[in-house]
Amino acid sequence: MRDRFSRSMITLAFAATAAGAIVSVSITRTSAQTQTASATSHTASAKSSATAPALKTPWGEADLQGIWTDESDTPLQRSPKYANQEFFTEAQRAELDKERAALLGRDRRVERGTELDVAGAYNAQFMSVKHTGARTSLIVDPPNGRIPPLTPEAQKIAAAEREFRLALLQATQTCKNKSVGCAGGKYDPTPSPRFAEPPPRYNTARMNRRDNPEDGALPDRCLTGGLPEFGGATGSFRRIVQTPGGIAMFYDVGQGQGWQRNIIMNGSPHLPANIRQWYGDSRGHWEGNTLVIDVTNFSPKTDYQGSRQNLHLLERWTRTGPNTLEYVVTVEDPTVWTRSWTVKQEFTKQSDDENRIYYEPRCIEGNYASPGLMRGQRMAEAAFAKGQGPDPRISDNATDFVGVEDDPLQ
Amino acid sequence: MRRRFSGSMITVAIAAAAVGAIVSMSISRTSAQAPAAPAARPARVGGKPNFSGIWEANNEANWDLQAHAALPAAVTQPGVYPYPYARVPAAPVLALGAAGAVPGSLGVVQGDGQIPYKPEALLMKKDNAEHWIDRDPELKCYLPGIPRAMYMPYPFQITQGTNKIHMAYEFSNTARTIHLDKVAGPPDDTWMGHSVGHWDGDTLVVDVTNFNDRSWFDRAGNFHSDALHLTERFTLMSPDIIRYEVTIEDPKVFTQPWRIAMPLYRRVEPNMQLLEFRCNEFVEEFMYGGLRKQPLVKHWEGETMAVDITRKVPSGDKFYEWYGGKQ
Numbered sequence: 242m243r244d245r246f247s248r249s250m251i252t253l254a255f256a257a258t259a260a261g262a263i264v265s266v267s268i269t270r271t272s273a274q275t276q277t278a279s280a281t282s283h284t285a286s287a288k289s290s291a292t293a294p295a296l297k298t299p300w301g302e303a304d305l306q307g308i309w310t311d312e313s314d315t316p317l318q319r320s321p322k323y324a325n326q327e328f329f330t331e332a333q334r335a336e337l338d339k340e341r342a343a344l345l346g347r348d349r350r351v352e353r354g355t356e357l358d359v360a361g362a363y364n365a366q367f368m369s370v371k372h373t374g375a376r377t378s379l380i381v382d383p384p385n386g387r388i389p390p391l392t393p394e395a396q397k398i399a400a401a402e403r404e405f406r407l408a409l410l411q412a413t414q415t416c417k418n419k420s421v422g423c424a425g426g427k428y429d430p431t432p433s434p435r436f437a438e439p440p441p442r443y444n445t446a447r448m449n450r451r452d453n454p455e456d457g458a459l460p461d462r463c464l465t466g467g468l469p470e471f472g473g474a475t476g477s478f479r480r481i482v483q484t485p486g487g488i489a490m491f492y493d494v495g496q497g498q499g500w501q502r503n504i505i506m507n508g509s510p511h512l513p514a515n516i517r518q519w520y521g522d523s524r525g526h527w528e529g530n531t532l533v534i535d536v537t538n539f540s541p542k543t544d545y546q547g548s549r550q551n552l553h554l555l556e557r558w559t560r561t562g563p564n565t566l567e568y569v570v571t572v573e574d575p576t577v578w579t580r581s582w583t584v585k586q587e588f589t590k591q592s593d594d595e596n597r598i599y600y601e602p603r604c605i606e607g608n609y610a611s612p613g614l615m616r617g618q619r620m621a622e623a624a625f626a627k628g629q630g631p632d633p634r635i636s637d638n639a640t641d642f643v644g645v646e647d648d649p650l651q
Numbered sequence: 652m653r654r655r656f657s658g659s660m661i662t663v664a665i666a667a668a669a670v671g672a673i674v675s676m677s678i679s680r681t682s683a684q685a686p687a688a689p690a691a692r693p694a695r696v697g698g699k700p701n702f703s704g705i706w707e708a709n710n711e712a713n714w715d716l717q718a719h720a721a722l723p724a725a726v727t728q729p730g731v732y733p734y735p736y737a738r739v740p741a742a743p744v745l746a747l748g749a750a751g752a753v754p755g756s757l758g759v760v761q762g763d764g765q766i767p768y769k770p771e772a773l774l775m776k777k778d779n780a781e782h783w784i785d786r787d788p789e790l791k792c793y794l795p796g797i798p799r800a801m802y803m804p805y806p807f808q809i810t811q812g813t814n815k816i817h818m819a820y821e822f823s824n825t826a827r828t829i830h831l832d833k834v835a836g837p838p839d840d841t842w843m844g845h846s847v848g849h850w851d852g853d854t855l856v857v858d859v860t861n862f863n864d865r866s867w868f869d870r871a872g873n874f875h876s877d878a879l880h881l882t883e884r885f886t887l888m889s890p891d892i893i894r895y896e897v898t899i900e901d902p903k904v905f906t907q908p909w910r911i912a913m914p915l916y917r918r919v920e921p922n923m924q925l926l927e928f929r930c931n932e933f934v935e936e937f938m939y940g941g942l943r944k945q946p947l948v949k950h951w952e953g954e955t956m957a958v959d960i961t962r963k964v965p966s967g968d969k970f971y972e973w974y975g976g977k978q
Contacts, residue, residue: 298813299696299697299813300693300696304813306812306813306814306815452943452944452945453943453944454935454936454939454942454943455935462931462932462935463931464929464931464932480815480817480828482810482812482815482816482817482828483810483812483813484692484696484701484703484810484811484812485691485692485693485696485701485703486691486692486703487692487703487704487808487810488810489808489810489817489819489826491817491819491826491828499826500824501819501824501825501826503808503810503819503924503925505924507691509922512924512926516926518926518927519927519929520927593832593834594833594834594835601794601825601841601842601843602794602823602824602825603793603794603842604931605791605792605793605931605934606788606791606793606794606842606865611939612938612939612942615939615942615943616942618944619942619944622944
């Protein structure tokens with residue numbers, strides 16, 4: 242469910258920021274590094290960082306400074322195709338690279354000349370395809386590379402969310418045509434009375450209604466970006482600046498939706514429980530050369546795979562080489578998942594000069610999409626009231642219409 | 652379709668801004684008696700003064716860089732007298748009472764205290780002041796720009812690294828990196844500018860360029876163009892006070908360079924940290940409330956103060972059209 246909506250969310254975020262956001266990021270290694278070397282270090286990182294060379298700041302801490310990104314594509318969860326296979330073989334990676342090089346990351350084509358086809362003519366400009374990574378999944382624990390099952394309570398909440406969203410789609414062509422956006426729902430020509438209801442809980446994702454700003458997905462409202470941050474279709478960059486006793490991180494994600502963390506390093510306890518934040522509360526300390534950060538106090542308005550205010554992250558950042566940084570994060574929320582799970586990523590240092598990231602989370606400054614969608618809906622309602630147009634509730638303005646091309650990696 | 656805003660919608664944004672100022676000031680005073688944090692922060696980094704820490708201006712510059720007497724409100728209307736000094740708060744801010752008033756200041760503009768506007772630019776500044784609620788980017792939670800981010804009533808954090816100095820601002824979740832090494836400027840303009848620093852003895856000198864023309868200096872409508880060029884100077888006056896000085900050049904708007912200067916104070920509370928002030932959420936009602944299917948606020952009723960306002964926006968106001976106010 243979430244994946245399907247996140248695709249639409251990304252599309253709209255681009256629409257919202259296309260005019261205002263300029264992000265100048267390109268993947269450029271700071272020094273020559275062959276693919277072979279990169280592949281070897283992936284394997285090495287699996288063994289841990291204990292033997293890693295210590296790159297130190299002048300004041301003796303491990304030096305994590307620079308701009309970092311994951312230069313390869315690895316799915317968060319392991320595809321059933323590769324069950325029990327933690328790493329791809331070199332032959333598999335070469336084959337996947339070949340197949341994926343032909344992908345444009347775009348929406349599927351449907352009948353030429355139709356509105357549906359035009360609606361999908363967007364993402365090719367924004368979705369990047371990087372080399373296939375060494376691992377078959379970012380998740381290294383549980384060993385099957387999959388997010389653990391939801392708790393019964395979380396399943397109930399997810400089902401309620403799904404039912405509500407499907408109800409708002411039931412009278413649309415999406416359900417009539419049994420499109421993927423209506424999976425699990427059924428067509429009913431009468432718009433659902435649930436259009437008048439608030440969502441089952443604070444809305445964070447796209448829904449087929451624009452009665453209020455809050456009906457938009459968080460990225461529509463310039464409220465995206467957050468933890469954990471694993472990249473996604475547009476990649477993500479983080480700049481780390483260190484000083485004795487302090488660490489600043491600035492993330493550049495999704496074109497103009499940048500955000501920052503200031504890691505509290507003085508050993509003090511987390512914020513009081515009544516202070517909840519979009520990016521949580523990050524408390525760090527050093528364990529040898531590894532920066533360990535404990536993140537809590539998330540806002541109930543955030544949502545990561547169903548986890549909200551009870552999300553707890555334990556991050557480990559280790560400089561593993563001149564151009565490499567290992568990031569390991571354990572994700573925990575006993576109200577959502579039946580056990581904790583762990584992701585491992587390897588970041589590569591990026592050229593500082595060629596990545597003149599603006600650190601401008603400018604989004605609201607050019608967000609024409611969010612008010613535009615509401616205004617469009619009000620106009621459609623007014624036209625319908627005068628008998629000059631269809632009931633806007635039979636239009637689908639929420640799902641991704643035709644679906645995206647299949648990535649064999651996913 | 653004309654958009655109608657009720658008074659309470661508008662007051663929300665102003666209340667948020669005003670309360671921010673009040674709270675931060677009172678906390679500073681209370682904690683002055685608290686013991687200082689243990690010295691985990693060395694006085695110097697890489698042989699240079701260490702500016703790392705959380706800082707905040709404590710002045711009225713964000714209201715108006717120039718000297719001004721206290722005002723009943725940022726927007727006023729004629730009272731019973733015709734005199735300009737006897738105006739009363741205008742309806743959009745009336746409900747805030749004294750919290751909506753503007754504190755007086757001796758100003759931070761150096762020299763004769765005047766901002767050397769070109770004649771046509773001075774007219775624009777006055778027009779901006781009259782349309783403050785419609786035009787000030789702060790009310791919309793837009794990126795504040797430099798130097799305004801330095802003296803807004805919110806803390807900011809300096810992280811002084813080896814070749815970068817990072818400044819994270821609480822307001823609007825924004826930041827800038829000062830490059831001590833050479834990094835070419837961006838290919839297009841920005842709200843927060845492109846900052847390149849160097850040391851002049853123990854003073855950090857920062858050259859800031861690549862601005863757009865959309866940020867303001869204050870709530871009084873002082874503005875600049877995309878030709879803005881800043882030279883900032885940071886000097887430690889004591890471990891907990893920075894002298895912050897900026898030379899402002901913009902040949903499109905000003906006849907000559909001019910300077911502002913002020914102290915920045917360390918937030919010495921032992922548990923001080925930046926909290927989020929993600930105001931784009933807070934201003935949704937202000938900006939988009941009129942587009943709801945069922946507007947939340949039509950007017951106030953019952954025992955609550957009833958303030959019903961039609962927000963008139965001058966035709967052709969680009970600041971309004973930016974966020975799609977026109978059909």
